[in-house]
Amino acid sequence: QREDDHEKPSEALSSVAGGIVALGKFDALHIGHRELAIQASKVGTPYLLSFVGMAEVLGWDPRPPVVAQCDRERVLSSWAPYCGNVAPKEFQVQFMSVRHLSPRQFVEKLARELGVCGVVAGENYRFGYKAAGDASELVRLCDEFGMGAYIINSVMDRHQDARNMNRLDLKDRGQVSSTRVRQALAEGDMKYVSELLGRPHRLLLTIKDWESLTSTSSTQRMSAPRSSLLNLPPKDGFYENCSLLFGEQNAVTCRVSIDTSHIHLEMDRLDFCDNDYSQKSQVLGIEFGELKS
Structure with a gap:
């Protein structure tokens, strides 16, 4: 053996x-x-x-x-x-x-x-x-x-001069790096993150049930604990013009709020109801718009 x-x-x-x-x-x-x-x-x-x-x-x-x-x-x-x-x-x-x-x-x-x-x-x-x-x-x-x-x-990072990132890192000569991406996420600068990645940052989370859903006549809200996140989220705050992705289904425009314990999503009820949520467990993707100050 x-x-x-x-x-x-x-x-x-x-x-x-x-x-x-x-x-x-x-x-x-x-x-x-x-x-x-x-x-x-x-x-x-x-x-x-x-x-x-x-x-x-x-x-x-x-x-x-x-x-x-x-x-x-x-x-x-x-x-x-x-x-x-x-x-x-x-x-x-x-x-x-x-x-x-x-x-x-x-x-x-x-x-x-x-x-x-x-x-x-x-x-x-x-x-x-x-x-x-x-x-x-x-x-x-x-x-x-x-x-x-x-x-x-x-x-090289085209914005290095304006950012003064990693001033204490001797390895940093202004090149694009994973450290730089993490720092940009920590600032909530999603446009900058997208430039470094060459694509929108996609946050994935696992939803095991839909009990956290709440509805009004026009909006649908859902929340999930941070423990459901599969990768690094951006800075806590409120993000507008985000995209919610359900596998191969069409993206749904949403608003996202992140706090110390949960991530909260809000979207148009009609858009939300166009998608299929019959599965017990799903991996959802979120691509972020800009952080609202």
Whole structure:
């Protein structure tokens, strides 16, 4: 049985063989990440290679993801028009399995164990134990192991000068980053968030029943506890001109209020009644308009 346990990972790893992998921490799936996927697609079959379990291994406090896990495939599919009509696939490696690898061992793993043909990384990419390797070493090692290496310039935030974000972060040179997306969400600046992501931010929540519904002659209201949220919401407040999405059904215009314990939605009763809520449990999506001051 132990031998079988060892065989399963190698079977999974073969799915990325022959591909071009973009390297990074793909939390927000922002326009900088998309640019990595675009470059990978120009060379071969594009993959995003990311590590799972970093927070647990490194003792970081748990935090909600920018993109809900169940929504990542939709986002990657939306990149297909930029990537030669091929949606990049995500390939995840347990961080624990690579944490102590030197830069050379890491590249060797990519070449020999994963069987990738090439890698794409940003100019500031660091890798290997204690982030000992940089982009230039990545190029050198990939050449040694017979892989292509493509280093691209960072996608810069056009609004960096006006925002003074991350002034204390030495890694921040004004590039688009997941940290920047999180900070913009914390400010409730949804237009800025959309610019960084290249799409509207979509908040997902699970509704297990519809007992929280209340109605008037013209409006329908519903509330859900924050524990039902599957990813990071924006700043507490009242948002107008939002869109409520029920799977493949048409979006419904709504107003959203977020407080410390709940998220509240209000929409036109006629629009709401056009949709089907017969399922016991549904995942709803909300795309936000502007925060009302």
